[in-house]
Amino acid sequence: MVKVEIVEEKDPQFTNNGSVYASSDSSRTSSSVSLSSVGSNLDGEESFYERVAALADIIPPSTRNKISSGVSKTAGFVKTSGKLVGNLVWILTTSALLVGLPLALSLEDEAKIVAQEKEMLAQQQGAQGMLQPSMYPPPPGQSQQNGVVPPGF
Structure with missing residues (x-):
């Protein structure tokens, strides 16, 4: 100083x-x-900040003004872009939660229903295959049984 x-x-x-x-x-x-x-x-107890502040006298005022305006413009740009990015991330996450999550859950339920329908269709085709008469005639001595198969077999 x-x-x-x-x-x-x-x-x-x-x-x-x-x-x-x-x-x-x-x-x-x-x-x-x-x-x-x-x-x-x-003063032997001079702090680092005081020493750096004393160096400001070495730099001419016009250069200090240019440096100061450059730093303030950069800080303003970083603040504005950070706020913009933050708002964009907020919009994307809330949209994904409000639209995407219910859509994903409904598609998963639809896939479960389709899988159940396929399974039931396969079970029905398996049961019908057992009930249909064979193309070949029964061997002699056996009579053809026309019974009803209970569910679960």
């Missing part, structure tokens, strides 16, 4: 017309002393 400090002209470093950059020897030594005093005033 940058600390702004008001320096009065009574300091010994401003002996030549109030300028720190004077060419006299006393100003050179006083400026080096002031640099060492500045170094000792730094």
